Amino acid sequence: METNVFEFDRESLEAEKGIIASIFYYFSEISEIIDIDSILLDNFITLPAKRIFNTLKTTKLVNGSYDPIIVLDSLKSSCLNDQELNDCTNYLESLPRNIQYFSILKYLNLLQEQKVKRKLDNLSRRILRTSLNSENFNDQISTWKNTFEKIISQNVGVNYIDSKEAISNFQKQANEAASTSRVNFLKTNYSEIDRRIKALSGGQLVIVASRPGVGKTTFSINLICNNLRNIEKGCGNSKESAIGIFSLEMTNSSLLEKLIAIDSGLALNEVQKKLEGAPLGAVERALIDESQDKISKCNLLFSDESNITLGKITAIIKTWAKIYDLKFVIIDYLQLINVPEERNSNMNQYQKIGIISRTLKILSMELNTCIISLAQLNRKSEERKGSDKVPILSDLRESGSIEQDADIVMFIYEDKKEDEGSFPKTILKIAKNRHGPTGNVEFQFDKSKGLYKLAN
Structure with a gap:
């Protein structure tokens, strides 16, 4: 009937x-x-x-x-x-x-x-x-x-493969990697990080966390800048490689200013003069134009909707993945993502963050892309004294679910004891690494240019 x-x-x-x-x-x-x-x-x-x-x-x-x-x-x-x-x-x-x-x-x-x-x-x-x-x-x-x-x-999909098929898939990936110059996964291109995490591999959820103003957004833009050559348009493949970024706090123009400053080696305030209509020297103008041209020839995808929901982020990423070979996506930052009202009316912040982190992890596996989500640390680390000020996993706001879902968790903080030279030492602490070792990596962070360089 x-x-x-x-x-x-x-x-x-x-x-x-x-x-x-x-x-x-x-x-x-x-x-x-x-x-x-x-x-x-x-x-x-x-x-x-x-x-x-x-x-x-x-x-x-x-x-x-x-x-x-x-x-x-x-x-x-x-x-x-x-x-x-x-x-x-x-x-x-x-x-x-x-x-x-x-x-x-x-x-x-x-x-x-x-x-x-x-x-x-x-x-x-x-x-x-x-x-x-x-x-x-x-x-x-x-x-x-x-x-x-x-x-x-009938509502539960039976989804499994046996060992023979698993080995066949593994060998197929290995053969493809050996027979093509195409880059399967991108790296941070910071040797001390890549030595530990190997690559920004598909299926991974990577968390980069810090207190406000320390430089997590700028670090993520450095990751993009380090990989511009890998996402150039017209690579000849059926799907061209791309990187996506969601900025819930900053406009696309502000992101581009930072990216141009890092790529050109100019101070950020010099790059900002162009949008302000202020006079620029011939050398500075040439460097900015060169960076603009370089970036325009890349598959770099932007979304700067400040009040975006988790569902919309998911839909946009799936659209990008349909069109491009999406290498990694940056989300700035996790705690700002909205969960629709009909779902969050009876939930506390801890539960909301749990839904967000789990959804992002599942999405990374479904699309075989790396999702890098920036996150905010709470004030606990600042309130501690001496060496105890170094961030730990429990310093992540609403940290339980983020810890569980993330494959890699990195903290960025300043080492005040080393603040003697031109640039203070900035430490990137790999606090969790599901597939490799943890440890600290020292950087020199030139805040005027937004440039992260490994400390020698």
């Missing part, structure tokens, strides 16, 4: 249309995201959507996309009567053309959840209608239990 369409909320019906529209208008694009044959017919709600989905699966593509005339002819053959054909035609005409096809997995998950809720609701109705007695009690309980477990198990 067909479920009444009016029992479903608007969001579910729009998700259903989103799936059909994505397949109909963007088949080639979504084929890289999901295997169409893996989509189950019973996930769909309305009869027109089910009929159209079945038709699309059996209709031949023309130059990698669907021809509306051919689809309509196929529907005429598969529909049982004129009313059904008319419903399908109206449904097709109502499909949004500007659909966010890269969100098809989100649409599918929503419909999958609705399907499970629907089946559980039907089971509960059957239970309420059943009269129990001493003769049928045990049999009915067993039947309901088995039905319940079957419904729940």
Whole structure:
């Protein structure tokens, strides 16, 4: 018996249309995201959507996309009567053309959840209608239990490989690395850091934390600057390498000023003169222009929305990963990310941070990219005295979940005892390294230029 369409909320019906529209208008694009044959017919709600989905699966593509005339002819053959054909035609005409096809997995998950809720609701109705007695009690309980477990198990994807396939995948990656000059993972290009963490590998969540004003944002921009040559446009690969950065505190222009200063070797206030309309020397102008040209030829992706939500960050990163070979993404900074009101109304800050850090870790693994999230340290380290002022993992604000989810945790702090030369020693402490050693790395941080250099 067909479920009444009016029992479903608007969001579910729009998700259903989103799936059909994505397949109909963007088949080639979504084929890289999901295997169409893996989509189950019973996930769909309305009869027109089910009929159209079945038709699309059996209709031949023309130059990698669907021809509306051919689809309509196929529907005429598969529909049982004129009313059904008319419903399908109206449904097709109502499909949004500007659909966010890269969100098809989100649409599918929503419909999958609705399907499970629907089946559980039907089971509960059957239970309420059943009269129990001493003769049928045990049999009915067993039947309901088995039905319940079957419904729940259908919502859990069985995802595993055996050792043979695991070794095959490992060897395939090794062969690709040996046969191409393409860089799989980027490094920090600071030898003392790379010696410990090897690379900014895909699937890793890296936390870089400090107290305000110490230089964590500037350090992250140095990581970008150190890798500009690896993300140049026109590399000839099917997907060009890219780096993304979310700045929740600073505008794109301010980030670019810092990046140009680091790349050109000029003081930041010299670079800022260009936007201020202040006079610049010929040498300084030439260096700035050279850096601008260099950066413009790179796949460097910016987002400076200050009030951005976790969901929007996730959607943007997935979009970037669809278009580019996304090497790493920087988020500045973790505690500023918003969790939607409907999710956070009854949560404390610790729980919110837990959702954010876990989501970022899962996203890094799903997309096989490195996510570098900057984070704020609490005041505890500043309140301690002597060597006890060195940051520890518990100094991370709402630290429990961040500690657990992060593969690498780095702290940046100033060594006041060494503040004797032109530049104070800045220490980068690798406090956690899931796949290697921890330890300290000493830097000289030229604050006027924003330049981090290893201390000799």
